[in-house]
Amino acid sequence: MFPVHSFVHRAVRAAVHYGYAPLMLLGVNGAAIALAAAGASKLWLLGLLAAAIALSFAAERLLPYESAWNTSQGDAGRDAAHSVVNESLILASVAVIPLLAAILSASPGAGLWPHAWPFPAQVLPAVLIADAGITLVHYASHKIGALWRFHAVHHSVKRFYGLNGLMKHPLHQTLEMTAGVAPLLLIGLPVQVASVLALAVAVQLLLQHSNADYRIGPLKYVLALNEGHRFHHLKWAGVGDVNFGLFTLIWDHLLGTFSYDPGRRFTSEVLGMAAKPHYPTSYLAQLAEPFRASGACHAEPTGHRPAHDQAVR
Numbered sequence: 001m002f003p004v005h006s007f008v009h010r011a012v013r014a015a016v017h018y019g020y021a022p023l024m025l026l027g028v029n030g031a032a033i034a035l036a037a038a039g040a041s042k043l044w045l046l047g048l049l050a051a052a053i054a055l056s057f058a059a060e061r062l063l064p065y066e067s068a069w070n071t072s073q074g075d076a077g078r079d080a081a082h083s084v085v086n087e088s089l090i091l092a093s094v095a096v097i098p099l100l101a102a103i104l105s106a107s108p109g110a111g112l113w114p115h116a117w118p119f120p121a122q123v124l125p126a127v128l129i130a131d132a133g134i135t136l137v138h139y140a141s142h143k144i145g146a147l148w149r150f151h152a153v154h155h156s157v158k159r160f161y162g163l164n165g166l167m168k169h170p171l172h173q174t175l176e177m178t179a180g181v182a183p184l185l186l187i188g189l190p191v192q193v194a195s196v197l198a199l200a201v202a203v204q205l206l207l208q209h210s211n212a213d214y215r216i217g218p219l220k221y222v223l224a225l226n227e228g229h230r231f232h233h234l235k236w237a238g239v240g241d242v243n244f245g246l247f248t249l250i251w252d253h254l255l256g257t258f259s260y261d262p263g264r265r266f267t268s269e270v271l272g273m274a275a276k277p278h279y280p281t282s283y284l285a286q287l288a289e290p291f292r293a294s295g296a297c298h299a300e301p302t303g304h305r306p307a308h309d310q311a312v313r
Contacts, residue, residue, distance in 0.1 A: 083166040112187040155233065201246070235271055
């Protein structure tokens with residue numbers, strides 16, 4: 001008898017392995033571009049976001065990188081709270097863009113936006129400019145103690161799955177998004193392009209922190225997806241101070257912070273913060289931690305580190 005079940009199982013795994021990332025990057029984002037260009041109601045943002053989250057969870061269960069990461073470690077409710085709050089902030093920022101555009105309409109750069117370009121072509125510079133601003137703030141957050149206090153929330157994760165992308169302190173999330181969007185507003189960012197950008201950020205964060213064992217081939221050296229971003233969550237600073245990019249790794253190549261080792265295998269034991277193994281785990285405690293004395297940076301003695309990962313936060 002032909003092993004139909006086995007064939008279907010292998011086919012599904014292959015589809016996730018090679019098709020999941022293109023489906024999210026081209027399918028979901030492409031749908032956002034088409035809907036925004038057609039002037040559809042902004043409710044499409046919520047529909048596509050829900051679809052992207054559902055696809056993310058499905059892919060992680062069909063083909064997990066680490067099966068244990070699909071099981072809550074008492075963090076599911078907290079991560080959901082972070083995700084709802086931070087995604088709401090992103091969507092709310094789209095709603096106020098017409099007001100901000102009116103306020104900034106007299107700025108010297110207000111007429112620089114390429115309105116005459118085809119709509120999909122307008123999305124590309126928005127993504128690249130936002131990528132630069134967000135990436136550079138992310139980089140600075142690993143160098144400046146006051147910023148690290150807030151960014152540390154994101155690095156306290158002990159498993160790697162889609163919702164980790166939005167597990168951030170809302171003040172740090174706001175700072176990153178401001179750095180990414182403010183230059184665009186100054187040159188006349190249209191609200192339709194901003195809507196696509198908001199959805200693209202959410203899709204990117206789901207992909208970047210996904211537990212799905214997907215592959216993108218040589219593009220892993222250019223696109224900031226999960227194969228490379230896992231290195232950023234290694235718990236030893238210096239070692240984990242790499243691959244800062246949100247959408248691309250262009251800035252990491254320019255800053256000399258790109259890192260990739262095909263032989264590295266990731267488990268919960270190598271994630272988090274070596275210097276803060278007991279970082280607060282509840283949502284409200286994580287919101288308060290940056291304002292406490294315990295939220296400051298701390299170094300760990302060299303002897304506590306593996307020989308091949310000689311640095312800590």
